[in-house]
Amino acid sequence: MANGILATxxxxxxxxxxxxxxxxxxxxxxxxxxxxxxxxxxxxLLAFFAVGVTLGFLMRLEMxxxxxxxxAPNTYNSVFTLHGVIMVFLFILPGLPAxxxxxxxxxxxxxxxxxxxxxxxxxWYLYLxxxxxxxxxxxxxxxxxxxxxxFYVPYSIRTTSNISLxxxxxxxxxxSSILTAVNFITxxxxxRAPGMTFFRMPLFVWALYSTAWIQLLATPILGITLLLIxxxxxxGVGIFDPNLGGDPILYQHMFWIxxxxxxxxxxxxxxxVVSEIIPTFSKKNIFGYTPVAISSLAIAFVGYLVWGHHMxxxxxxxxxxxxxxxxxxxxxxxxxxxxxNWVATMYKGSITVKTPxxxxxxxxxxxxxxxxxxxVLGAINTDIHVTDTYFVxxxxxxxxxxxxxxLLFAGLHYWFPKMFGRMYHEKMAQVxxxxxxxGFNLLYFPMFIMGxxxxxxxxxxxxxxxxxxxxIATVGSWIMITGMIIMFANLIRSxxxxxxxxxxxxxxxxxxxxxxxxxxxxxxxxxxxxTEGPYEHHFNKEENT
Amino acid sequence: xxxxxxxxxDNTMILIVAVCIFFFVLVTGTMIYFVFRYNKKRNPQATxxxxxxxxxxxxxxxxxxxxxxIFFYGWNGFSNMRNVPEDALVVKVTGQMWKWKFEYENGKKxxxxxxxxxxxxxxxxxxxxxxxxxxxxxxxxxxxxVPGRENYLWFKADNIGEYDIACAEYCGLDHWNMxxxxxxxxxxxxxxxxxxxxxxxxKTNSGETGNTTNQDSLKNNSGNTDDSTTVTDTTxxxxxxxxx
Ligand SMILES: [Cu+2]
Ligand SMILES: [Cu+2]
Numbered sequence: 001m002a003n004g005i006l007a008t009x010x011x012x013x014x015x016x017x018x019x020x021x022x023x024x025x026x027x028x029x030x031x032x033x034x035x036x037x038x039x040x041x042x043x044x045l046l047a048f049f050a051v052g053v054t055l056g057f058l059m060r061l062e063m064x065x066x067x068x069x070x071x072a073p074n075t076y077n078s079v080f081t082l083h084g085v086i087m088v089f090l091f092i093l094p095g096l097p098a099x100x101x102x103x104x105x106x107x108x109x110x111x112x113x114x115x116x117x118x119x120x121x122x123x124w125y126l127y128l129x130x131x132x133x134x135x136x137x138x139x140x141x142x143x144x145x146x147x148x149x150x151f152y153v154p155y156s157i158r159t160t161s162n163i164s165l166x167x168x169x170x171x172x173x174x175x176s177s178i179l180t181a182v183n184f185i186t187x188x189x190x191x192r193a194p195g196m197t198f199f200r201m202p203l204f205v206w207a208l209y210s211t212a213w214i215q216l217l218a219t220p221i222l223g224i225t226l227l228l229i230x231x232x233x234x235x236g237v238g239i240f241d242p243n244l245g246g247d248p249i250l251y252q253h254m255f256w257i258x259x260x261x262x263x264x265x266x267x268x269x270x271x272x273v274v275s276e277i278i279p280t281f282s283k284k285n286i287f288g289y290t291p292v293a294i295s296s297l298a299i300a301f302v303g304y305l306v307w308g309h310h311m312x313x314x315x316x317x318x319x320x321x322x323x324x325x326x327x328x329x330x331x332x333x334x335x336x337x338x339x340x341n342w343v344a345t346m347y348k349g350s351i352t353v354k355t356p357x358x359x360x361x362x363x364x365x366x367x368x369x370x371x372x373x374x375x376v377l378g379a380i381n382t383d384i385h386v387t388d389t390y391f392v393x394x395x396x397x398x399x400x401x402x403x404x405x406x407l408l409f410a411g412l413h414y415w416f417p418k419m420f421g422r423m424y425h426e427k428m429a430q431v432x433x434x435x436x437x438x439g440f441n442l443l444y445f446p447m448f449i450m451g452x453x454x455x456x457x458x459x460x461x462x463x464x465x466x467x468x469x470x471x472i473a474t475v476g477s478w479i480m481i482t483g484m485i486i487m488f489a490n491l492i493r494s495x496x497x498x499x500x501x502x503x504x505x506x507x508x509x510x511x512x513x514x515x516x517x518x519x520x521x522x523x524x525x526x527x528x529x530x531t532e533g534p535y536e537h538h539f540n541k542e543e544n545t
Numbered sequence: 546x547x548x549x550x551x552x553x554x555d556n557t558m559i560l561i562v563a564v565c566i567f568f569f570v571l572v573t574g575t576m577i578y579f580v581f582r583y584n585k586k587r588n589p590q591a592t593x594x595x596x597x598x599x600x601x602x603x604x605x606x607x608x609x610x611x612x613x614x615i616f617f618y619g620w621n622g623f624s625n626m627r628n629v630p631e632d633a634l635v636v637k638v639t640g641q642m643w644k645w646k647f648e649y650e651n652g653k654k655x656x657x658x659x660x661x662x663x664x665x666x667x668x669x670x671x672x673x674x675x676x677x678x679x680x681x682x683x684x685x686x687x688x689x690x691v692p693g694r695e696n697y698l699w700f701k702a703d704n705i706g707e708y709d710i711a712c713a714e715y716c717g718l719d720h721w722n723m724x725x726x727x728x729x730x731x732x733x734x735x736x737x738x739x740x741x742x743x744x745x746x747x748k749t750n751s752g753e754t755g756n757t758t759n760q761d762s763l764k765n766n767s768g769n770t771d772d773s774t775t776v777t778d779t780t781x782x783x784x785x786x787x788x789x
Contacts, residue, residue, distance in 0.1 A: 152675075154674070248691055282583070283591040284594070285594065285595055289596065313688050313689050314689045315694060325619060329612040329615065343572055343576050343579065344597075349579070350583065350585045350591040351580055351583050351584050351585060352584075353580060361580065364572065368569050368573060369569065372564070372569060375565065379561065379616065379619025380620060380623035381554050381623045381625075382554055382558050382619060384623070387713070388687070453682065454680070454682025454709070454711065457713075461722065462721070
């Protein structure tokens with residue numbers, strides 16, 4: 001790309017300093033700037049994440065020895081429910097699109113904002129309202145909700161807790177993500193800079209775009225489920241409740257038709273982050289741009305049709321179990337294609353392992369384990385043995401925490417200079433990443449073994465034979481949390497003491513690295529003209545490190 | 546001779562673990578090699594490579610074939626799971642918060658699943674309240690108990706002994722404690738128990754009371770002397786000798 005076009009204007013202030021109609025806190029709460037909204041999401045998501053981690057810590061502490069340790073069974077049941085609801089609906093689902101998508105999607109395609117900036121702000125408010133409603137619903141009713149995050153009927157009907165309100169909260173949250181999805185799809189279609197064809201978009205944009213389609217197509221199912229639950233509870237129409245002539249299995253279908261694609265809503269943007277970081281730190285083009293881009297769409301499409309693999313032991317017909325098993329295996333292919341292309345990108349590169357890259361390497365290790373153990377859950381006969389055991393718990397933490405969580409950390413370090421205008425402290429960041437990685441594996445790997453040996457999930461207590469594995473996992477949780485505390489402390493300290501960041505500290509090639517750090521209010525003084533793909537490194541020009 | 550369900554599950558597992566280890570070593574090994582071999586110090590100048598179509602085809606097709614093989618193994622084992630041998634002993638199991646109840650074809654009710662060694666057993670699975678999941682880890686079988694419908698599974702125990710039966714679908718407060726025992730014994734012992742219990746059923750002339758007494762007398766009389774952990778304490782474990 002011609003270099004002069006993006007020369008920064010020294011007179012234009014960063015989006016932090018820009019003074020609009022509102023001052024102080026209102027300049028944030030009423031801002032329609034996509035960057036400020038991204039940071040609002042960052043803060044709210046991390047707050048919920050902290051609560052979720054604390055609950056997880058308490059669960060692991062309870063499990064350190066057989067018998068009651070620190071809480072009673074009903075407390076434990078509520079704690080794992082809260083942990084699941086908060087982590088899934090308030091953290092990983094909005095996740096990376098809400099934070100980095102808002103901040104970087106417009107910049108990466110050369111736009112000044114998203115297509116509908118006000119709707120964007122509205123979606124953050126809906127997220128907040130949904131979050132508050134969810135928390136209210138968990139604590140009102142006869143007691144703290146104890147259904148598990150899947151709210152399976154008929155247990156969720158019999159329990160005294162406030163199921164209608166929490167499904168309504170999930171609906172509001174879903175509405176928030178539908179609005180974000182519409183916004184991103186429109187932005188990707190209508191706001192690209194001149195010359196930026198679809199196949200010149202950065203892969204993070206491709207990932208956001210694919211994800212937005214799943215959100216748009218899957219989330220309405222959640223709305224329909226809500227209406228059916230309300231019809232059942234208010235009007236007594238038998239839909240899910242067997243006492244009214246309904247079918248509990250129908251509920252599981254409807255829940256997973258939404259919630260399985262939701263897994264990809266969490267994972268695909270994370271894949272997008274990987275596709276940004278590896279080329280930057282390998283100083284070369286991504287290997288197989290088109291296969292990587294298309295595989296996001298393929299995962300989004302096939303992933304929409306595999307929800308039944310959550311129900312292999314529920315008594316659905318044998319033929320549907322077969323079809324769902326086959327489709328599940330097919331999703332493995334585009335996922336594998338991505339991993340192979342990422343590794344191949346490093347071939348003949350010139351690699352520096354800074355913290356974002358280190359997290360990506362950890363991600364490849366962890367996600368390989370998560371993905372490969374998914375084969376055990378895809379094959380029907382092994383799935384029947386390990387479903388609803390700790391094997392599944394280990395698997396989805398490897399997959400979801402391993403992708404969305406780790407790449408949130410990677411992205412935070414990668415884009416930290418751009419978002420905050422300062423560098424983080426490298427050495428401490430690497431130390432924290434290693435501690436986190438060791439703790440992560442100690443925490444979740446024993447779960448595969450326990451699960452195969454027959455330790456069911458959501459158990460307050462366990463047979464003495466599982467003690468060793470539980471102790472290792474609990475100790476692992478302490479190490480992992482220590483790593484995260486050091487990491488966030490380091491980032492917060494860097495906000496104040498980090499060196500001033502240059503425009504392009506990593507030598508990245510996408511558009512966000514061609515504007516000042518932090519970016520000016522309208523990102524680009526002049527909209528750039530794009531003449532080549534997103535990851536073309538030009539070796540004659542030396543980037544400033 | 547019909548293949549054994551548990552062996553088939555373990556075989557599929559071994560196949561998958563082999564594939565997993567292969568790909569894991571391949572991916573992470575290559576990655577670590579690249580990190581060192583193409584480090585900036587050693588390789589200051591990157592070479593831009595945009596892709597390689599034969600390679601893309603290879604790593605699409607080879608994994609595709611492998612997953613289809615795994616799928617086939619899973620399917621094969623699964624069809625065995627779904628085809629119950631005709632000579633199977635039929636037992637009805639009902640899950641309710643938070644215990645399992647077994648009922649045999651002769652009307653015998655029990656809290657312990659007593660079966661003869663080497664004989665296929667078909668479990669017809671029901672629920673009285675919420676979803677449960679009937680899970681015998683050592684037999685590698687599991688199927689949900691869903692109110693309003695009958696699910697089934699079958700297994701064949703080849704060794705005499707005691708095995709755990711767990712509930713695998715979350716069902717509320719005492720889900721973690723919904724253990725029962727599977728006791729596998731010789732044909733004679735099983736038949737003696739089966740018929741004796743039938744008589745006692747007739748004597749008491751009331752299934753419900755007979756069952757309750759039976760259960761109480763069996764409780765805490767177990768050979769399981771592990772220790773005083775909560776799980777073993779409150780699990781209903783019956784004693785083989787008692788039944789004989
Ligand atoms: Cu799924
Ligand atoms: Cu249960």
